[in-house]
Amino acid sequence: MKEGLEKYRHVLVITDKKHEEKALRMQRELQNRGKSVQLEVMASLDVLIGKELVSNQPIGRGLIIFGEGTLGIERVAVSAGYSRDDIFIDSSQESRAFCSQCHHITIIGSDESFICENCLQQLEPSEHYSTYHRASLAYPVFKETDGKG
Amino acid sequence: MSNSSKEFPFPFTKDSYAYSNNSILLDPARSVAVSSHYIEEVKLKRNLLNQNHERCFRALPLSLEAQWEVLLLVFKELSTCEPQYFTLEQRGNAYQFTNHLLREVESFSFKDSSSIEVEPLDLAGRHVQEDLIIMGDRHDGLFLEAGQLCFPSNWSLTFVLGMEFKAIHTPVPGITDNRFIEKVERFITRIRPNSAWERKNWSVTITNKLDTPLETYSDWGKLRYNVTEANAGELVNLRVEVQRLYRLPVTNDILFSIHTYLLPLNELISNDEWLKKFYTNVKTLPKEIADYKGISLYKRELMTFLERALTQRKIER
Numbered sequence: 001m002k003e004g005l006e007k008y009r010h011v012l013v014i015t016d017k018k019h020e021e022k023a024l025r026m027q028r029e030l031q032n033r034g035k036s037v038q039l040e041v042m043a044s045l046d047v048l049i050g051k052e053l054v055s056n057q058p059i060g061r062g063l064i065i066f067g068e069g070t071l072g073i074e075r076v077a078v079s080a081g082y083s084r085d086d087i088f089i090d091s092s093q094e095s096r097a098f099c100s101q102c103h104h105i106t107i108i109g110s111d112e113s114f115i116c117e118n119c120l121q122q123l124e125p126s127e128h129y130s131t132y133h134r135a136s137l138a139y140p141v142f143k144e145t146d147g148k149g
Numbered sequence: 150m151s152n153s154s155k156e157f158p159f160p161f162t163k164d165s166y167a168y169s170n171n172s173i174l175l176d177p178a179r180s181v182a183v184s185s186h187y188i189e190e191v192k193l194k195r196n197l198l199n200q201n202h203e204r205c206f207r208a209l210p211l212s213l214e215a216q217w218e219v220l221l222l223v224f225k226e227l228s229t230c231e232p233q234y235f236t237l238e239q240r241g242n243a244y245q246f247t248n249h250l251l252r253e254v255e256s257f258s259f260k261d262s263s264s265i266e267v268e269p270l271d272l273a274g275r276h277v278q279e280d281l282i283i284m285g286d287r288h289d290g291l292f293l294e295a296g297q298l299c300f301p302s303n304w305s306l307t308f309v310l311g312m313e314f315k316a317i318h319t320p321v322p323g324i325t326d327n328r329f330i331e332k333v334e335r336f337i338t339r340i341r342p343n344s345a346w347e348r349k350n351w352s353v354t355i356t357n358k359l360d361t362p363l364e365t366y367s368d369w370g371k372l373r374y375n376v377t378e379a380n381a382g383e384l385v386n387l388r389v390e391v392q393r394l395y396r397l398p399v400t401n402d403i404l405f406s407i408h409t410y411l412l413p414l415n416e417l418i419s420n421d422e423w424l425k426k427f428y429t430n431v432k433t434l435p436k437e438i439a440d441y442k443g444i445s446l447y448k449r450e451l452m453t454f455l456e457r458a459l460t461q462r463k464i465e466r
Contacts, residue, residue: 083289100363103307121367128319132311140367142374 005088008062010036014053016044016067019090023066047072054080066090071134084131096135097125105135113141154420156184157412160349160389161426165433168323171348172336172394178345180395180406181223181277183231187250190278190359194299197360198275204364206271207310208283208295215283215402216269216295217260222397222404223273223281224255235276248276270295279393282405284337290314291334291403298362300409302352302388303370303443305363322437342398347391352442353431353451354388359409376447381454382415385447387427418458425464428455 005011011030015023020041027037040053045065050073054063063082065073070089077087096105097114104118113124116138123138130137162171184190198205208216224246228237238245246255255272258264265272274281274297285294291314298306309317314334324330340346354361355372376384388411395404418424431444431451439445459466 098308100305100308101367102364103305126320128308129316130308130312131316133308137305137308139363140370142367142371 004085005030005035005062005064006033008035008060008086010058010060011038011062011064012053012057013037013039013064014045014050014066014073015039015041016069017041018068019066022090023064026064026066042067045069045073047076051076051080054082062086062088064088064090074134089134095125096133097123097138098130098133098135099123100137100139105133106138114138153186153410153412154416157410158349158389158391159420159423159426160351161423161430164426164429166430166435166438168438172346173348175345175347175393177230178343178395179230180226180345180393180404181279182391182408183227183234183250184278184408184410187278191251191276193359194278195275197299198271198297201364204305204307204362205299206268206274206297207306208268208270209311212283212285212295212402213262213269215285215397215400215404216273218397218399218402219281219283219404220257220269220273221259222395223277227276246276251276268295271297273297274299277406279406279408282407284314284403284405286338286402291337293317294402300359300407301362302354302390302409303361303363303366308363320441322435322441337394337403340394340396340403342396342401345393345395347393350390350392352388352390353444354386354411355384355447357386357411357413359411370443373443373446376450378450378453378457381447381451382418382458383413385414385451385454386411387414387417414454418455418462421462421464424455424458424462428452428459428466431455 013023013027023039027039030037042049045067054077059081063077063086065087074087074089078084095108097108098105099116099119099121101121102116102119104116106114106117108114108125111125113122116123122141124141125136125138128137224237227235234250236247242259244257244259270281270283280298280300281296282293282298283295284291293309293312296306315330318324318330355376356369358369361369388409391408393406397404417427434444436445439448444451
């Protein structure tokens with residue numbers, strides 16, 4: 001079980017179709033530990049439906065989000081009164097890098113330099129992480145010859 | 150001495166570098182100041198806002214109440230402290246702010262968003278030289294919830310929007326040593342309503358551009374490679390941010406204002422005391438701070454330039 005979930009008696013699990021299997025396993029695991037679990041499956045994570053779901057929850061529930069594009073659901077949950085500590089995101093996602101030049105977020109598989117898929121700038125991810133964007137800030141990489149001449 | 154030198158808030162008081170929270174309580178409490186560069190800098194801000202609005206202005210919806218509070222605070226302060234340049238008239242909920250320097254009038258109804266064309270913080274910022282940031286004071290910390298930022302020193306408003314105070318400062322070397330950043334945050338959360346504190350923060354910048362956002366780093370960042378002993382006096386500028394923290398009495402949020410000043414080294418070295426203090430501070434700068442401030446790339450050239458100036462003026466090192 002994910003660390004931190006022990007304290008909740010009731011948990012809301014939101015998932016997209018692609019991650020349903022994983023969410024079902026989580027539901028079973030939680031139920032085996034005596035938790036009450038409400039599982040909601042969407043074709044893909046939808047902020048409007050998510051907003052309605054999280055807005056109708058009693059105070060004190062945990063929230064687990066599986067899928068692609070969890071940030072939108074997380075934001076509406078925070079707006080609805082969830083503390084960030086009550087929200088658990090599926091950790092199997094690849095990391096997100098925030099381009100400091102054009103603000104585009106590129107999904108990357110490692111900490112090595114990469115090309116921003118929007119502005120094509122060569123970037124290097126840093127350790128500066130935003131929980132709001134759920135992404136690390138990435139800086140341009142200069143070559144030795146840059147700025148000369 | 151030029152106007153720039155006369156107004157320049159020289160930041161060094163000691164002969165060696167020390168990172169500290171060197172804040173002073175302002176009496177009377179002020180959030181903004183008007184310098185001799187007012188008209189050119191406000192025009193520059195407005196151009197930047199018109200051309201890059203998403204880069205220069207960001208606000209979360211929950212900041213609206215504090216934004217209105219800032220608008221009224223800034224306009225009241227300007228009209229009270231600089232009545233020769235600004236006036237504010239009130240009739241019930243309707244206000245008329247006159248900027249005599251720019252020959253402009255802003256009329257609005259307080260907290261009526263339909264009465265203004267931009268968000269309240271954006272409007273306030275278009276009449277001051279400062280960048281204006283609102284930090285929401287929440288039960289679990291301070292969060293950056295709105296900002297008008299035209300003259301940043303290598304940071305991105307969009308990236309830090311919504312971030313918590315401690316997380317914003319992650320890249321500053323040694324910031325977590327001895328729980329320093331937590332002490333600073335605690336200090337801010339204890340600022341009393343209608344009180345303002347001021348500190349000076351310095352860095353070194355290449356070219357005389359006030360606007361050095363992270364978003365254009367690939368353009369201006371590489372200029373650091375161009376510094377030589379011969380051109381350092383012209384190219385290198387000491388950049389000082391006069392940063393003020395003002396506790397908003399109604400929303401209890403914090404207004405963080407940043408007034409940025411630049412001084413080319415050629416002007417700085419004409420003041421013997423400034424030359425010596427700047428030299429000794431750069432000389433004793435720890436490597437990680439020099440890296441963070443972007444000085445490491447040209448520190449050798451900069452030191453040679455300053456040493457030559459010290460020798461010419463017969464000042465002991």
